[in-house]
Amino acid sequence: MIEWVGRKTIAGYAYLAALATLASQALLDLILPTRQGRRESWLVLVRQILFTGVDALPVTTVIALLVGIIIITQAGTQLPKLGAGGLVGSIIVVTVIRELGPLLTAFIVVGRSGTAIATELGNMSVTREVVALRLMGIPISRFVIMPRMVGMVLSMICLTLYFDVVAVLGGYLVANAQLTIPFYAFLEGVMKALSSSDVALTALKGLLFGSAVAAVCCHHGLAVRSSFTEVPQQTTRAMINSFVLCLLIDVVVTVPLYL
Amino acid sequence: MNEAALILEQVRMPMLGSPHRLDVDLRIGAGEFVAVVGPSRSGKSLILELAAGLVSPQAGRVILLGHEWVVDLNDESSPVRLRLGTVLQQPGLLSNMTLFNNVALPLRYHRASMSERDRESAVMAQLERLRLVPMRDRFPAELNQGEVRRGAIARALMLDPDVLLLDDPVAGLDAEMVLALKAYVEERQRTRTLTVVAALRSFSPFIEGADRLVLLRNGRVEADGPRAALAEAVASTLRHYLG
Secondary structure, rough: OHHHHHHHHHHHHHHHHHHHHHHHHHHHHHHHOOOOOOOHHEEEEEEEHHHHHHHHOOOOOOOOHHHHHHHHHHHHHHHHHOOOHHHHHHHHHHHHHHHHHHHHHHHHHHHHHHHHHHHHHHHHOOOOOHHHHHHOOHHHHHHHHHHHHHHHHHHHHHHHHHHHHHHHHHHHHHHOOOOOOHHHHHHHHHHHHHHHHHHHHHHHHHHHHOOOOOHHHHHHHHHHOOOOOOOOOOOOHHHHHHHHHHHHHHHHHHHHOOO | OOOOEEEEEEEEEOOOOOEEEEEEEEEEEEOOEEEEEOOOOOOOHHHHHHHHOOOOOOOEEEEEOOOEEOOOOOHHHOOHHHHHHEEEEOOOOOHHHOOOHHHHHHOOOOOOOOHHHHHHHHHHHHHHHOOOOHHHOOOOOOOOHHHHHHHHHHHHHHHOOEEEEEEEOOOOOHHHHHHHHHHHHHHHHHHHOOEEEEEEEOHHHHHHHHHHHHHOOEEEEEEEEEHHHHHHOOHHHOOOOOO
C-alpha cells in the first residue's frame, strides 16, 4: 500500500514536472522569439484565438446568461425570506465573478478546445506529422505548442471576463423581470460588492486555467505514440486532468485569499 | 573515395518486430546515389531513421555531413537538419494544410526573407516537376498514396538539401511516375552535389539510377557495390531485388 502511494506520488510529481517543462519552454519561445518562422507561428496563434476565443462566444453567451438567470432566480427568491434581499447584487459577484465565471469558462474551453488540441496533436503524432516537422527543422515547441498555449491563455482570460459580464446581464434580466429591481439599483449592488481585486483575480484565474489546460492537452496529445485508439484515451485523460487541475488551482488561489 | 556525406560506424541497434539486430558499417560518399534494398524487416527504414537522427544507435556512431547525431528531442534547430531532406514510409504531410502550403512550409519557416512571389514560383516549379500542379489546393486526405509521397518528396527538396533520404519512394507510384522521379533525382544530382539514400523493398526501375546498391538481410549487409557486380555475387534468393 505504502509502495503504491509512493509510486503514485512520484508519478504525480513527474507529470506536473512534465507540464511545467512544456509551459516554461512555451514561455521561453514566446519571450525569446527567433526570426525564423515568426510569421508561421503567429498564424497558428491567430487561428487558435479564433477557434478557442471567437468561436466559443455563442456557447459562452448562452451558458453565462443561463447561469446568471439561475443564480439570481434562486437568490432573489431565497434571500428576501432571510431579510437579505439587498444582497442580490453581491451574490452574483461572489458566485459568478469570483468562482463560477472562471471555472465554467475553463470547462467550456476544455470541452471545446482542449479536447480538440489533444485530438489534433494525437492524430499528428500517429500520422508522423510531428516527426515530419522535426525532420524539417521546425521546432515543435515553437510552431505547435507555444501558439496553442498563448492562444488558449489569451482566449481564456477574455472569455472569463466576457462570461462574467454576460452572467451579470442575465442576472439583471431576472432581477428586473421577476424582482422588479431597476437596472441602476442592480448595477449599484454589483459595483458595491465588486472590488478591483475581484476583477484581477478572475483574470489571474483565466491566465492560470488557460496555461494549465493548454499544457495538459498538448502533453496528452503528444503522448500518443503509434495507434489511433490511443487518441480518444489520451483526450479523455486530458479532459479529466484539466478539470481536476483547474479545481486544484482554484482552491490554491481562492482559499488563502478569502478564508 | 570522395568526402563522406553519411557514415554509420559500427552501428548496432535492436530491430522492432525482428529477432535480429541491425549491425552495419557504412560509408556513403557525397553525391552518391545509394539504394538500400532487401526484404521487409531487414533494417532499411532503421538505417534511414538513424541517418535522419530520429533514433540513437545502441552502439556505434552516425555522422551526417560531418555532424555526429546525438539524438535530442529538441534538436530541430540543428543547422544540419536544413541540409537534409527526408521522406519516411509515412510521409507526414500536415493534414490541415493544402498540398501547396505543405510544400511551401519549409521555405516559409526557414526563408522568411524570400518574397511571396519567389516562394510561390519555387513551389510551383517543384509541383510541376512532380506532376502535382492540379492537386495544389487539395488536402492530404484528398490525395492518393502516390500523390502524398510525391508531395512529401517535393517538400523534402524545397530547401535544396545536400542529402536526401527516401524510404520506399516508389510506393503508390505508377511506372511512368517512377521513371519521372528517377530522372528528376538524377537531374538534381547533375546540377549540384546531392547524396541520395533510398530504401526499397522490391525491384523498381528507380534502382537503375543508383550508383551503388546495399543489399540488406536480417540487419546485416549481404552485399555492397554496383548493381552489375552484385547480380553475380549474391545468392539467387536475393537476385530478384536487383532486377
